[in-house]
Amino acid sequence: MSTETAKAIEKKPAEALFSKRRKKLVTDPLVDDNPITIQVLGICSALAVTTQMKPTLVMAISVIFVIAMSNFVISVMRNTIPGRVRIIVQLAVVATLVTLVSEVLKAFAYDMYKELSVFIGLIITNCIVMGRLEAFALGNKPYDSVLDGLGSAMGYSWIILTVAFFRELWGSGSVFGIPVFETISGWIGPDFKLATNGLMVSPVGAFIILGLIVWVQRTKTGYVEH
């Protein structure tokens, strides 16, 4: 072991592209340090866009793009950003990226743009974005920052997709717009009807699902609020 370490110092090889530390940057926010369930950030959009899977997926992809890119840009500029105006600089970069996403959606997926409308713009105020910029990108190298951003964004994404899955299934009886309840009713017989629950369509439904996810997760990981 010791010779190996010595060698490493001698050569100073670049850290592996997916070293253990870097993998942790991506995997930590997925469960143990999840932005929604542990840090309780980004709740607003998690409630608002999760009535159906499709807009949720678009939202998730947009957030992944914005967080990863803003982390990258800020990290590249981190040594030149004047400390006194750093928050404004971060906001300007994030706002630009969000506007780009919104413009692209408007041109290529107008229906999605209409449906998500204000929530795309509100990615700017998503606490996860600014949080990662302040806590990580300002003090770390670009590649690490991108990984960190991807991790946090994917932690956010899988939670909102899970919430959306249950909300669409119970609220509208479908998944990704494909009718599930109808199909099941069709198999069993004409008298058998699976009822949808209107509560799941309203934001209250998201709170309940989110609460259940937090409960299951904390039971498994043993996480306790301090």
Next chain:
Amino acid sequence: MQQSNTYIIVFSAVLTIVLGLLLSGTSQVLGPMQQEAIALDKKKQILGAVVSAEEIDAMSPAQINEFYAKRISSTVVDINGNEISSVEAEKVEIAKDYKKPADKRQYPVFMFHAEGQPDAVESYIFPLYGAGLWDAIWGYLALETDMNTIAGITLAHAGETPGLGARITEGGVQERYIGKKIFDESGELVAVQMQKGEGKDYSGEEHKVDGMSGATITGTGVNNMLKAYLGHYETYIKSKSSSQAVAGL
């Protein structure tokens, strides 16, 4: 580290210029595509009053444009029913026009033609615009050629409550309007009123439709919008129905 004020100002200026260029460039490049998407969306909404949502979903953008060009013709009238030939109906922005007084607005009318019969009108489609609970609501109402029976309606909204007022976009709610009448026996415009509460049967009543539970204010908004816009089009509608009555003789 503490930078000088000059550095901060220069940094901010450069950042602003770079980001500004980036954004205006994107907007320039994507602008035409966005205009196309908006125009296509409008056509979809207009067609939605006479064609089922499933049929529209099944069509590609090119097919929608072709279908629209083949089956829809349009005109613009003023509040007295006189045609304004200098304006293209598709170019009239209802939302912007809504801010003007009613007698100054331009009122587009879209005619839906039967398949293969470009001269025969199957239904007349009128745009609607008004206020819901939180934000604007709008839509398109199609009247059959008797100028009294509703052939179909599409409704859309900017920010009604999901699951409550936002249900006006659902086919199930819009279908309730089909077959209802806008004039009573004496020829008075009464439009159609969405009722409070949900689950009652209004199939025997010509001017009432079942409401949306928990969305009475949105329903009232739809009622007011229908009444107001049918009122604005009333002269035109009556001129058409009397001319057709004459033609029928």
